[in-house]
Amino acid sequence: MSKIVLKGNIAFTPTKEKFQIHKNSYIIVEDGKVVDICSELDKSYKNYTIQDFSDKLIIPGFVDLHLHAPQYPNRGLGLDKELIPWLETYTFPEEGKYSDLDYSRKVFSRLINELWRVGTTRSGVFASIHKESTKLLLDMFIESGLGAYVGKVNMDRNTAPYLTENTRASIVDTEEIIKEYMNKSSLVKPIVTPRFIPTCSEELLESLAGLAIDYKIPVQSHLNENKSEIIWVKELFPNSENYASVYDDFNLFGQTSTIMAHCIYNTDEEIDLMAKNGVYAAHCPYSNYNLSSGIMPVRKFLNKGVPVGLGSDISGGNSLSIPNIIAGTIQASKMAWINSNKELAPLTFSEGFFLGTKGGGSFFGKVGSFEKGYEFDALVIDDSSLSDINELSIEERLQKFIYIGDDRYIVERYVKGRRIEKPFD
């Protein structure tokens, strides 16, 4: 049994309302899980390996609930279009390249290195339609030591010809990946990934739901990102009550754990259905700005008890940094407050931090917090050069790191108790 003790200023959010802070304390980790936090080290822990990080901050690793691995090379490019033309001009041509495994490896090694660099310890990842490239991505995540759900994307209509799958082949490939990877790693797992309603036939949606339920595999997709997308879905499924109910009618909406990215234009009924079915919303504020999609009213979802996490959504989003996205989330919530005539209160700092750690982390199990029994995903932050003018509280130091820090301040990363080094050369 592996046993470690880290010493430092420990901060996390067991609930969104407030930080729990242990100044100058010890966190005890056994077999990858938190067993205790204490200000004095009990003698029963004396023979554990002690890592003394002195005045540094120890916080949970960040969780990115929504990103597209094959879009990594397009990050920061072409952000002057709306969703559908952006997909057609920039995104689909790039995604077409992943039949090439050498190219895939080149991109994925850079992506995973960068997730490591910015302190993202768990991710919900869309690969492309390509089976072998998706397997490579799963293998590379396993090799890295970071946690991830990785999904082969399914599309059998309404997309570029070179990205249109044969329906049967799409299902067979997905099942092959599920069987090969469902028990291969405790940290990296497959996830069923219909891209979104317009690119999937009814047969495909039905079969994917069958796979998810039969193998107990989670699901990820997109919901209500853009008004023209919503009209399109309505045209395709005129008899469905709304966009969310199309997924629900196909058993792809919480029948197994489910993430829906964006959720900007959800009706109250759709938010209620997410709450009822425990469907996660992945809020991706920078993508929603860049693609002129709009601002998700996060407060409404929290009020109704929908689980919410944050996503970079590269390359609709430009930033892979969850700290950066936490700041963007709080900022966007202030515009939602104005847009709602001050009905939807802006998110507080602890709420933003919660969404970027335990909020998304709970999709992975006991992840994103340091409560007893939680898997120890952690970052050590050396913010000494950020807080050297005035004396600050631990929470204020954390604010500074989130709002003006970057990866240079992250000095150690742990996933499930294991220290992770830069994954690829």
Added chain:
Amino acid sequence: MSKIVLKGNIAFTPTKEKFQIHKNSYIIVEDGKVVDICSELDKSYKNYTIQDFSDKLIIPGFVDLHLHAPQYPNRGLGLDKELIPWLETYTFPEEGKYSDLDYSRKVFSRLINELWRVGTTRSGVFASIHKESTKLLLDMFIESGLGAYVGKVNMDRNTAPYLTENTRASIVDTEEIIKEYMNKSSLVKPIVTPRFIPTCSEELLESLAGLAIDYKIPVQSHLNENKSEIIWVKELFPNSENYASVYDDFNLFGQTSTIMAHCIYNTDEEIDLMAKNGVYAAHCPYSNYNLSSGIMPVRKFLNKGVPVGLGSDISGGNSLSIPNIIAGTIQASKMAWINSNKELAPLTFSEGFFLGTKGGGSFFGKVGSFEKGYEFDALVIDDSSLSDINELSIEERLQKFIYIGDDRYIVERYVKGRRIEKPFD
């Protein structure tokens, strides 16, 4: 006469509509000014010192039209309040410390180093009410080699007691600084800085306008940042047509060159008055998010011919990086597009870049572009690690640097033809 030649991929925006790009070309600089750009080096330039930056990018230095030097220690802190309570809880107490010159020096050296680091070559800066500290800041900017307008803040009412000046002393101190610094440096100059209407008596406003006009000194202040601020101004000046006309009635609105920060809630009449008087708007998107102020409809100002630049507005804003603020400006313009029922077109990439260079730069003279006769403020960008997957055009490489780069990619900074090293240890 100093003569230098730089070689690289040269990109700038003579107009907001479009980049001018000179791939693999030479830029000739004499006495700090651009004299030519050419793809082959004419033999008359052969004996100039040539700096070959090979495949790197050479772009204009960034311009920050609005920032508060004494708020630097508060960056990233307390961003859960609106303007007026934020001023009272966080900002005024910090600004009270600048009677202490040792403290001032400690803060200003870090601020100026960071401006250098992020590639800001010219700034419009608010100091505090303190005369000696303001002089120190002017001197430290001169020592750094960066360009700046620096203003002693004037406040003689409606602020914390320890920041309330005696009206006469405020005027006398301001005049002393003007006389001492107006001809001391070609790059660093004083600027008349009434904080905003509510904190200045009529006598103070009148006298400051007199100083600005007599000594031909520019003016900077705040306008229409927040709805409760606007109501307050209306209460103080019930007979004025609007907030802008209060400044105009006191001759502080374009009678000499003027910057007004924020301008979120300008009426059409106020925008017209800015256009007529040539008053600059400093758009500060991150501050406007953080303080729940709102989104400035930049497109409206551009349509009416108002000169617009960008500002970090630290510490209302969290980021000092103008590239970051360019991305934020384009993003915010997309939300303004939605808010305006798609009437106000989102800003393009070249428009965002223009605002962060020549848009604000023109306040300083021929600054922010590489047209002939422009002062050579420049950055050299090594983006090789950002663009190593697919082949990209120069403009695409620049997009990547703006959207996902940071100071690590800036390898050289020049101001008026002079290479600038890190200013303070």
